[in-house]
Amino acid sequence: xxxxxxxxxxxxxxxxxxxxxxxxxxxxxxxxxxxxxxxxxxxxxxxxxxxxxxxxxxxxxxxxxxxxxxxxxxxxxxxxxxxxxxxxxxxxxxxxxxxxxxxxxxxxxxxxxxxxxxxxxxxxxxxxxxxxxxxxxxxxxxxxxxxxxxxxxxxxxxxxxxxxxxxxxxxxxxxxxxxxxxxxxxxxxxxxxxxxxxxxxxxxxxxxxxxxxxxxxxxxxxxxxxxxxxxxxxxxxxxxxxxxxxxxxxxxxxxxxxxxxxxxxxxxxxxxxxxxxxxxxxxxxxxxxxxxxxxxxxxxxxxxxxxxxxxxxxxxxxxxxxxxxxxxxxxxxxxxxxxxxxxxxxxxxxxxxxxxxxxxxxxxxxxxxxxxxxxxxxxxxxxxxxxxxxxxxxxxxxxxxxxxxxxxxxxxxxxxxxxxxxxxxxxxxxxxxxxxxxxxxxxxxxxxxxxxxxxxxxxxxxxxxxxxxxxxxxxxxxxxxxxxxxxx
Amino acid sequence: xxxxxxxxxxxxxxxxxxxxxxxxxxxxxxxxxxxxxxxxxxxxxxxxxxxxxxxxxxxxxxxxxxxxxxxxxxxxxxxxxxxxxxxxxxxxxxxxxxxxxxxxxxxxxxxxxxxxxxxxxxxxxxxxxxxxxxxxxxxxxxxxxxxxxxxxxxxxxxxxxxxxxxxxxxxxxxxxxxxxxxxxxxxxxxxxxxxxxxxxxxxxxxxxxxxxxxxxxxxxxxxxxxxxxx
Numbered sequence: 001x002x003x004x005x006x007x008x009x010x011x012x013x014x015x016x017x018x019x020x021x022x023x024x025x026x027x028x029x030x031x032x033x034x035x036x037x038x039x040x041x042x043x044x045x046x047x048x049x050x051x052x053x054x055x056x057x058x059x060x061x062x063x064x065x066x067x068x069x070x071x072x073x074x075x076x077x078x079x080x081x082x083x084x085x086x087x088x089x090x091x092x093x094x095x096x097x098x099x100x101x102x103x104x105x106x107x108x109x110x111x112x113x114x115x116x117x118x119x120x121x122x123x124x125x126x127x128x129x130x131x132x133x134x135x136x137x138x139x140x141x142x143x144x145x146x147x148x149x150x151x152x153x154x155x156x157x158x159x160x161x162x163x164x165x166x167x168x169x170x171x172x173x174x175x176x177x178x179x180x181x182x183x184x185x186x187x188x189x190x191x192x193x194x195x196x197x198x199x200x201x202x203x204x205x206x207x208x209x210x211x212x213x214x215x216x217x218x219x220x221x222x223x224x225x226x227x228x229x230x231x232x233x234x235x236x237x238x239x240x241x242x243x244x245x246x247x248x249x250x251x252x253x254x255x256x257x258x259x260x261x262x263x264x265x266x267x268x269x270x271x272x273x274x275x276x277x278x279x280x281x282x283x284x285x286x287x288x289x290x291x292x293x294x295x296x297x298x299x300x301x302x303x304x305x306x307x308x309x310x311x312x313x314x315x316x317x318x319x320x321x322x323x324x325x326x327x328x329x330x331x332x333x334x335x336x337x338x339x340x341x342x343x344x345x346x347x348x349x350x351x352x353x354x355x356x357x358x359x360x361x362x363x364x365x366x367x368x369x370x371x372x373x374x375x376x377x378x379x380x381x382x383x384x385x386x387x388x389x390x391x392x393x394x395x396x397x398x399x400x401x402x403x404x405x406x407x408x409x410x411x412x413x414x415x416x417x418x419x420x421x422x423x424x425x426x427x428x429x430x431x432x433x434x435x436x437x438x439x440x441x442x443x444x445x446x447x448x449x450x451x452x453x454x455x456x457x458x459x460x461x462x463x464x465x466x467x468x469x470x471x472x473x474x475x476x477x478x479x480x481x482x483x484x485x486x487x488x
Numbered sequence: 489x490x491x492x493x494x495x496x497x498x499x500x501x502x503x504x505x506x507x508x509x510x511x512x513x514x515x516x517x518x519x520x521x522x523x524x525x526x527x528x529x530x531x532x533x534x535x536x537x538x539x540x541x542x543x544x545x546x547x548x549x550x551x552x553x554x555x556x557x558x559x560x561x562x563x564x565x566x567x568x569x570x571x572x573x574x575x576x577x578x579x580x581x582x583x584x585x586x587x588x589x590x591x592x593x594x595x596x597x598x599x600x601x602x603x604x605x606x607x608x609x610x611x612x613x614x615x616x617x618x619x620x621x622x623x624x625x626x627x628x629x630x631x632x633x634x635x636x637x638x639x640x641x642x643x644x645x646x647x648x649x650x651x652x653x654x655x656x657x658x659x660x661x662x663x664x665x666x667x668x669x670x671x672x673x674x675x676x677x678x679x680x681x682x683x684x685x686x687x688x689x690x691x692x693x694x695x696x697x698x699x700x701x702x703x704x705x706x707x708x709x710x711x712x713x714x715x716x717x718x
Contacts, residue, residue, distance in 0.1 A: 002494035005675070006510075009579065010639055013495045013513030016620060021493055141515075148515045152616060159613025166609055212620070216515060230679055230687055236668045237690040244693040 001074060001222070003232035008141040011223025015216030018070060025069050025078035026211050032081060033065040033088075038203055052199045059210060060100035060110065064091045066214040067114055074222075096123055109135055109142040111217025134224045141220055149213040156205035161185050164197075375424055378406070380413050390483070394475035401465040408478050409456040412449060415482040430457055445481045448474075497624055497636065499588050507588050510642035514619045516579045517637055523575030528557050563596040572640075580641055586634045595633040602629035649673035654712035655705065658696040665694060666713055673710030676703070 001014065019026060038055050045051040065084060068091055072079045079087070091097075095118040100110070107113065113131045116122050122130055135142065161184035168180070183197045226232055284290070373381050386392055389411045393404040413433070416422040422436060430453050438446040452474055459465045499507045535553050539546035565573040571582035571591050583591045583599070606615030606627045615627040624636050650673065661669065669691075676684045681703070688695075688702035697705035 002492035002496075007580070007639065007642060009512070009516040010495060010510055010642055012515050013511070013625070014493065016513045016625070017493050017495055020620070020623075144519050145515055148518045151518065152514075155611045155613055155616055158610045162608075162610035162613070227675075227678065229683055230672070230675055233668065233672050233675065234687045234690065236664075237672075237687060237694075240665055240668055241690055241693045 003226055003235055005227055006223050008138050012141050012145055012216045012220045015219035019211055019215040022073045022078050026066055028081055029065050029069045029084045030062055030207050030211050033062045034207055048199050052202055055203055062210055063111060063114055063214050064095055064118055066211045067118055067218060070215060070218055071119055108146045111214045112142045112220050115218055115221045138220050138224055145216050149209050153205045153209045156208055157201050160201045375413060378410050380410060382414050382418055385411055385414055390475050390478045394472055397471040397475055398468045401468060401471045402459050404471050405456045405459050408452055408474055412452060412482045448477055448481050509588055509636060510639040511625050512581050512637045512639055513625050520575035520579045520581055523578055524573050527574055532557060563600040566591050566596040567593055580639055581637050582640050583635050583637055586636060591635055595635050598633035599629035599635050602632050646674045647677055649710050649714060650707055652707045652711050654716045655708035656712050657709045669706055669710050670713060673707050
């Protein structure tokens with residue numbers, strides 16, 4: 001049986017599947033259990049209706065036999081009829097049959113509770129507590145199962161009666177046919193000699209439906225226990241740990257083999273495996289799917305007839321020279337390839353170094369095309385700046401330090417971009433620029449740039465312009481570092 | 489291979505995915521049928537009470553309504569209301585084509601009109617017998633229409649996993665192992681602590697937990713798997 005958590009309805013359905021799988025042992029056991037009771041009842045009791053009620057009353061007995069067969073079939077093999085018969089006395093004694101036939105005969109969850117008493121061998125208060133626990137979330141299903149099975153029995157009887165009428169021989173008149181139906185359904189007095197049909201139909205219906213009731217109840221019980229005790233999880237964990245162990249095993253074997261130094265064993269094994277896989281491949285290829293050949297004609301150039309060199313003793317020296325030349329040519333060829341490879345390595349190393357430096361210099365024209373025009377909202381095109389930038393800035397230092405610093409800063413950026421080909425990314429901040437300058441320029445210059453940037457950011461963003469003397473100092477130092485013709 | 493008893497029908501799709509339908513057996517279907525029958529009866533009685541006051545016209549209307557209710561209403565529910573009549577919905581069932589696609593008018597009509605055949609010889613005798621004998625719990629109408637009745641939500645609904653400080657597994661778990669650990673964590677609240685520990689003790693190879701702490705360790709790994717981080 002596939003174990004997994006099911007909803008209770010689905011759990012009950014499993015009973016039908018179990019019954020279908022083991023119908024032969026289950027139904028034969030059922031019939032074997034019912035027949036003696038029915039015979040004895042009808043022999044001892046005059047009234048057919050009372051005899052039928054007695055047969056009905058003994059249903060818990062048949063339930064036990066059916067459950068016995070099903071449980072054995074589920075956890076192993078279905079017992080033979082003989083084995084079942086031999087087990088009946090113990091079933092009668094040890095499964096609370098007396099209580100089931102008296103006090104609990106009208107219990108609704110009869111088949112659901114039966115495994116507790118029969119398979120778990122519980123009795124008394126313990127059994128009652130266990131039944132309460134198990135039945136806590138299957139109440140609707142057990143009662144639905146009970147009423148459905150009552151309905152199924154009725155359907156079986158009614159259908160038998162109707163079928164009898166449908167198959168009535170034409171020679172039998174309608175009244176006689178009607179009396180058969182009445183006899184089957186009600187066992188009524190005026191049915192005359194058809195009287196016994198009623199009991200046969202009902203007992204047949206019991207035989208047909210009772211195993212279903214027991215099987216579905218058993219399945220519900222199993223489902224409930226699977227949920228409460230996580231049988232399926234236990235099974236999965238066992239399988240997983242087996243798998244984990246199996247995965248670890250080959251490594252251990254390999255280790256042992258290496259330690260023992262018996263590698264030849266493995267070689268033999270590998271060769272054998274290769275041989276067997278080759279056989280397997282041939283076997284697969286021999287299948288009809290691969291046995292399709294077709295002939296195809298294509299044009300190919302005719303092979304030239306091989307020229308036979310004519311040899312003469314006079315030519316031996318010449319051929320020796322020519323073979324010497326060939327050897328020399330081969331050596332030269334190898335040397336040429338080596339030189340080429342060496343050159344490639346040199347070029348690659350050069351390129352890599354340049355890349356690592358982070359200062360990849362493209363051709364000035366291409367670089368200029370890429371040079372940004374706006375940075376931090378400042379116009380950094382060279383043509384937007386006056387040529388005598390430092391003097392202008394110095395002139396404005398006292399009256400408008402902001403303008404002066406702006407000029408210096410823009411001028412410095414323009415110089416960095418166009419003269420020094422420094423790369424400034426779109427998202428760079430002022431501090432990023434300082435860092436880039438530090439990476440690529442001399443200490444003195446980068447230190448000056450850092451001072452300039454600090455002054456500028458304080459003025460522009462913090463509205464705290466520096467002393468004008470400081471601005472003038474910056475102006476006077478500017479041409480040394482950033483004028484277009486100063487050394488890079 | 490060992491064939492396990494189960495009530496599922498699996499459908500391989502062209503994409504290589506295995507869909508499983510959880511077939512519904514005779515008991516829930518009988519209950520669903522009874523619910524539908526009582527509903528139909530109630531509607532018909534209510535309509536008869538109102539329309540009966542209209543004389544002969546009212547009676548013809550009642551007859552038409554009875555016809556529609558008996559033959560078409562259930563098919564309409566199955567096509568328009570997600571494959572479920574009210575009774576089926578109450579039991580969590582639905583009708584699908586054999587291949588798992590939603591049921592359409594042709595199939596719904598066939599299976600509902602053929603209820604008449606299932607009813608033979610009386611009180612659904614053939615239908616019940618067919619359902620018990622057929623491997624997919626099909627009554628004759630289902631066989632003719634190529635439909636199955638399945639559970640909408642098979643299995644118990646998963647509970648939340650108990651909270652615990654997340655701990656990664658000692659080695660990466662494959663999908664099966666992850667699923668098993670998560671299922672355990674979801675269901676551990678339903679188990680007795682002793683039973684939970686007993687099962688968890690099987691996983692020492694998986695968790696590397698010290699003896700006696702496997703249960704807690706599994707919960708912690710499940711917390712880690714579910715994406716919680718300390």
